Amino acid sequence: MNIFSISSPRASADQQLLSEARDWLVLLTSGRATAADARALRQWCARSPGHAAAFEQAKALWHGLQPAAQRLEQQARFRTFGRRAFLGGALAASAALFMVRLTVPGGFAxxxxxxxxxxxxxxxxxxxxxxxxxxxxxxxxxxxxxxxxxxxxxxxxxxxxxxxxxxxxxxxxxxxxxxxxxxxxxxxxxxxxxxxxxxxxxxxxxxxxxxxxxxxxxxxxxxxxxxxxxxxxxxxxxxIAWREQVLVFDDATLDTVVREINRYRPGMLVLLNAELGKRKVQARFYLDQLAGVALLIRDAYGAKCTELPGGVVLLS
The missing domain is CATH 2.60.120.1440 (Jelly Rolls)
Known part of the structure; x- marks a missing residue:
């Protein structure tokens, strides 16, 4: 009996893609993802069917882990804070300085x-x-x-x-x-x-x-x-329609519409389907409707919506 297991090059490549897909999900839900990151993710998914499949697998794993993560979070609330908490806070403060440059309009200025x-x-x-x-x-x-x-x-x-x-x-x-x-x-x-x-x-x-x-x-x-x-x-x-709490799009691409909407709502809409992003849009959106805009895009264009923590919605 052969007790050694040798991974094939194909298996190693698949694992690498899955690892990269998980990294993308971590970035998206970190609160520091930018519009450029969203476009880069879409390009990454479009590189091959394997890339797209890896991201779908990572999403499924992410949702499967959510109940366990919620239980751990509840347990953590009852634990006392010791040295680890202090070090974690110091690391978070350092990370916050880095995130300022990425997430605050105008950076440090x-x-x-x-x-x-x-x-x-x-x-x-x-x-x-x-x-x-x-x-x-x-x-x-x-x-x-x-x-x-x-x-x-x-x-x-x-x-x-x-x-x-x-x-x-x-x-x-x-x-x-x-x-x-x-x-x-x-x-x-x-x-x-x-x-x-x-x-x-x-x-x-x-x-x-x-x-x-x-x-x-x-x-x-x-x-x-x-x-x-x-x-x-x-x-x-x-x-200047925004002054009247309205966004007006006249023959704009859906990609342009999504980027503009992201300026007004917490979280981020991430358009993964490049062909869908090229679709032309003639629409008016009131700012108080933007919380449900992902569902409007789903119904109008047949997009698939996947919700992630932090107000992130994947459109594919």
């Missing part, structure tokens, strides 16, 4: 922002000299002074609608660009390393990459580290 909002929160801020700000969800803004007598702010992360009716021009920094406006109303967004500015009323000037670009009402400009786009005509009312 976001912690010192003068004005901020959390997930799903919107807030109005009145500055001096006829300037007011309407901050959207997950937004961080700091005051900036560019010159003597010039009022300025920097949008570190998120989205803001700006009203400028002052005598002096308002200077706004977003990414690598500066905006200048005196009598204007505009929407400014800085998310996923891309800046998008839309002139709602009046006019403004954008200085970026050595260029000076003027925007009038109904014109929009985007720029990032790869370059500066051309001004395009847009519907300004659709851009």
């Amino acid at each position: 976001g912690l010192t922002a003068d004005f901020s909002t959390e997930v799903g929160e919107q807030r109005r801020v009145d500055l001096a000299d006829g300037v007011s700000l309407e901050l959207n969800t997950q937004t961080r803004i700091s005051r900036r002074e560019r010159g003597v007598g010039e009022q300025g702010i920097e949008l570190l992360e998120g989205e803001v609608e700006v009203f400028s009716q002052g005598v002096q021009a308002l200077k706004v920094q977003a990414g690598e660009g500066w905006l200048s406006a005196r009598q204007a109303r505009f929407n400014l967004r800085n998310t996923e390393r891309q800046v998008c500015v839309t002139c709602i009323e009046g006019s403004l000037q954008v200085e970026v990459a050595g260029r000076s670009i003027g925007l009038d009402s109904g014109r929009q400009l985007t720029y990032d580290e790869r370059g500066v786009g051309q001004p395009v005509a847009v519907d300004p009312h659709a851009v």
Whole structure:
């Protein structure tokens, strides 16, 4: 009788994929997963049928372990805290410093922002000299002074609608660009390393990459580290629909819709099906409906929903 067991290369490869799939689940439920992580997971699952099967197996194992994990958690509540608890707290504090950079809009700079909002929160801020700000969800803004007598702010992360009716021009920094406006109303967004500015009323000037670009009402400009786009005509009312607690999508891909919804709700929707992500969407979602949006996507597009801890929902 042969008492030795030799794993085949195929078995070893399958175990490796399952291990990687479990790592993905740990990241998703850790509270520090980003939109980029969600896209990377989808690409990972699409690499081969074996990758997709490994992730499905890891999900099944995860759900099978949940009852046991809940029992252990209940037992832990009755235990006294000793040296292990102290060390665990110290490690958690160290991990928290690392997670700040990944999860707080604007990173460490976001912690010192003068004005901020959390997930799903919107807030109005009145500055001096006829300037007011309407901050959207997950937004961080700091005051900036560019010159003597010039009022300025920097949008570190998120989205803001700006009203400028002052005598002096308002200077706004977003990414690598500066905006200048005196009598204007505009929407400014800085998310996923891309800046998008839309002139709602009046006019403004954008200085970026050595260029000076003027925007009038109904014109929009985007720029990032790869370059500066051309001004395009847009519907300004659709851009600022969030002010009315509505998200408007006009022929957007489902992937774009999911990324936008993730800005407004706790947890994360993770779209695993690349073909599903390409489907076009024409829809309006009220912000108070977003808790059940995964079910709406399931019913409308036939997606499979898998719920994980921390508000994470996998769509496949």
